Amino acid sequence: MARKPRVKSGRNVEQATTGVLTGRVWQFGDDVDTDAIIPGRFLTLYDPRELAKHAFEGTRDDFAGGAEEGDIIVAGRNFGCGSSREHAPLALKGAGIRVIVAVSFARIFYRNAINSGMLPLVCAVAGDIRDGRIAELDLEGGILTVEGKRYELEPVPAFLREIVDAGGLVEYARGLSEVTTCREAMM
Amino acid sequence: MGATIVEKIFSRGCRREVATGEVVMAPVDAAMIHDITGPLAIQKFREMDGKRVFDPGKVIMLFDHQVPADSIPAAQNHIFMRMFAEEQGIRNLDLTEGVCHQVVEERGLAAPGEIVVGADSHTCMYGATGAFATGIGSTDMGFVLKFGALYFRVPGTIRVEVNGTFPNRVGPKDLILSIAGDIGADGATYKALEFTGETMEGMGMAGRMTCCNMAVEMGAKAGIVPPDRITWAYLRGRRRMEPFELAADPDAAYLEERSYDASDLAPQVAVPHNVDHVVDVGEVAGTRVDQVFIGSCTNGRFEDLKEVAEVLGKRKFSDGLRVIIIPASRAEYLKALRAGYIERFVEAGALVEAPCCGPCMGGAFGLLGPGEVSLSTSNRNFKGRQGSADAKVYLASPATAAATAITGEITDPREV
Numbered sequence: 001m002a003r004k005p006r007v008k009s010g011r012n013v014e015q016a017t018t019g020v021l022t023g024r025v026w027q028f029g030d031d032v033d034t035d036a037i038i039p040g041r042f043l044t045l046y047d048p049r050e051l052a053k054h055a056f057e058g059t060r061d062d063f064a065g066g067a068e069e070g071d072i073i074v075a076g077r078n079f080g081c082g083s084s085r086e087h088a089p090l091a092l093k094g095a096g097i098r099v100i101v102a103v104s105f106a107r108i109f110y111r112n113a114i115n116s117g118m119l120p121l122v123c124a125v126a127g128d129i130r131d132g133r134i135a136e137l138d139l140e141g142g143i144l145t146v147e148g149k150r151y152e153l154e155p156v157p158a159f160l161r162e163i164v165d166a167g168g169l170v171e172y173a174r175g176l177s178e179v180t181t182c183r184e185a186m187m
Numbered sequence: 188m189g190a191t192i193v194e195k196i197f198s199r200g201c202r203r204e205v206a207t208g209e210v211v212m213a214p215v216d217a218a219m220i221h222d223i224t225g226p227l228a229i230q231k232f233r234e235m236d237g238k239r240v241f242d243p244g245k246v247i248m249l250f251d252h253q254v255p256a257d258s259i260p261a262a263q264n265h266i267f268m269r270m271f272a273e274e275q276g277i278r279n280l281d282l283t284e285g286v287c288h289q290v291v292e293e294r295g296l297a298a299p300g301e302i303v304v305g306a307d308s309h310t311c312m313y314g315a316t317g318a319f320a321t322g323i324g325s326t327d328m329g330f331v332l333k334f335g336a337l338y339f340r341v342p343g344t345i346r347v348e349v350n351g352t353f354p355n356r357v358g359p360k361d362l363i364l365s366i367a368g369d370i371g372a373d374g375a376t377y378k379a380l381e382f383t384g385e386t387m388e389g390m391g392m393a394g395r396m397t398c399c400n401m402a403v404e405m406g407a408k409a410g411i412v413p414p415d416r417i418t419w420a421y422l423r424g425r426r427r428m429e430p431f432e433l434a435a436d437p438d439a440a441y442l443e444e445r446s447y448d449a450s451d452l453a454p455q456v457a458v459p460h461n462v463d464h465v466v467d468v469g470e471v472a473g474t475r476v477d478q479v480f481i482g483s484c485t486n487g488r489f490e491d492l493k494e495v496a497e498v499l500g501k502r503k504f505s506d507g508l509r510v511i512i513i514p515a516s517r518a519e520y521l522k523a524l525r526a527g528y529i530e531r532f533v534e535a536g537a538l539v540e541a542p543c544c545g546p547c548m549g550g551a552f553g554l555l556g557p558g559e560v561s562l563s564t565s566n567r568n569f570k571g572r573q574g575s576a577d578a579k580v581y582l583a584s585p586a587t588a589a590a591t592a593i594t595g596e597i598t599d600p601r602e603v
């Protein structure tokens with residue numbers, strides 16, 4: 001009998017999917033590729049904080065020094081397109097970003113972000129949110145409030161929230177000796 | 188409401204009804220890593236306290252991106268992976284057989300109804316043999332190596348119906364480039380593409396692989412051709428498996444249905460630096476090129492080399508041009524060799540290399556210098572993909588590549 005996946009809380013947990021965050025909005029627009037997030041010449045780095053020093057280098061130079069814990073990246077369509085490098089979500093995580101709100105995400109980036117313990121949130125009108133504003137993000141309610149306007153966020157599936165709450169897929173997987181697959185769950 | 192082929196595959200894997208949008212922890216039937224992504228996946232497996240891989244018989248390790256090793260770090264990666272294979276008892280290991288995706292297909296390691304993952308974005312190619320196959324990151328792969336399962340959101344499907352007969356010198360690559368131009372580089376994100384219609388039904392495995400290979404260039408999670416007589420005939424002798432029915436229900440719910448006509452298609456070219464910036468060859472004809480690359484998992488098969496040989500005839504490739512031809516695998520190389528094509532290519536002035544990725548991802552030999560222009564039968568023309576960020580890469584079919592290699596400038600294959 002396989003064990004149900006369980007996450008030990010308390011270790012490396014930042015409760016990324018609950019609570020209220022207040023932070024500055026960094027608006028990036030459409031089609032941000034992973035080369036822009038972290039240029040190829042820094043791929044020999046693995047430490048998120050080191051990577052963060054070069055996030056958006058050359059495309060948005062005020063980000064690396066200016067981003068603070070709790071700030072929110074907001075973007076239009078296809079955020080994180082291009083190569084599957086996992087350095088991209090790590091660089092943003094190192095800069096203090098926990099949440100990215102976009103109209104849509106490139107698929108592999110979305111997974112890599114979840115696996116790195118970040119929360120990618122989909123919001124149909126995220127492209128309208130203005131840069132530099134202060135946003136309040138109610139993670140449980142799924143509402144982003146900026147300049148008095150409320151933006152609804154698509155809910156994140158419970159299982160993905162579990163991974164984010166564990167701190168990422170490595171932390172999630174470490175304590176488990178096995179997982180219950182959809183096949184075994186029925187048996 | 189009926190089920191799509193993707194829903195059926197996940198329902199089969201989960202042994203219960205699964206619908207689009209559900210997130211499931213599905214068992215995988217095979218997991219492929221190669222010499223670039225393998226080392227990081229193994230590292231993640233270890234960080235997850237992985238001791239033994241879930242099933243050494245289902246893990247596939249293929250070396251192709253930097254083969255033979257072109258640097259000491261590449262050689263170290265190879266050593267690291269071989270040690271891991273030995274420690275874990277992984278026998279689906281090959282050091283010199285060819286491009287990973289081609290080898291997986293040739294060995295029948297991805298069959299209809301299976302769920303296959305690979306730490307490489309073009310894993311979606313195995314949809315040609317009716318598998319649900321998708322590329323994943325290294326952390327995901329570490330998880331798969333440990334548990335033999337991965338979470339998936341069951342994607343909705345775009346049905347792509349293709350009818351009509353290809354005109355002379357126009358084929359599957361032109362079709363998939365034109366579809367990419369139409370759907371766009373993010374038009375199928377999170378979605379699966381199901382290729383149907385009489386053109387697909389009449390298409391051989393090589394062409395189906397070309398089409399499924401490029402599904403990811405539209406952001407798709409997978410591309411799939413419903414298995415039919417041609418699929419099962421290909422798998423005979425490669426995989427012990429009784430043929431069975433696997434097709435979407437007639438009333439399956441698609442996100443979108445698109446139809447294309449192959450009979451009025453011109454040779455297509457993707458111009459720098461976007462795969463979805465696609466034009467008829469006439470619009471770029473006359474562009475001087477410095478290199479022509481014929482190969483890769485997209486177009487390095489015998490059928491592609493045959494097309495090149497036919498366009499070439501008894502002529503020579505243009506002087507002052509590097510023509511690099513790389514069969515996708517040892518098996519494809521041998522077929523081309525026995526057909527006399529390899530001798531013809533060498534006589535005509537090409538560099539024919541042993542099976543590997545070659546210049547496709549700009550990691551090994553055949554790199555472009557600043558200002559150089561290449562026409563390639565591979566699948567990506569991003570800035571810097573094949574060398575200098577100041578180089579330009581055009582993507583086209585083997586026929587267009589052959590015609591271009593003969594004249595030294597982008598040329599319509601119907602006109603040489």
Ligand code: SF4
Nearest residue numbers: 286483484544547548
């Ligand atoms: S041939 Fe090119 S696209 Fe295919 S696996 Fe190799 S590098 Fe990737």
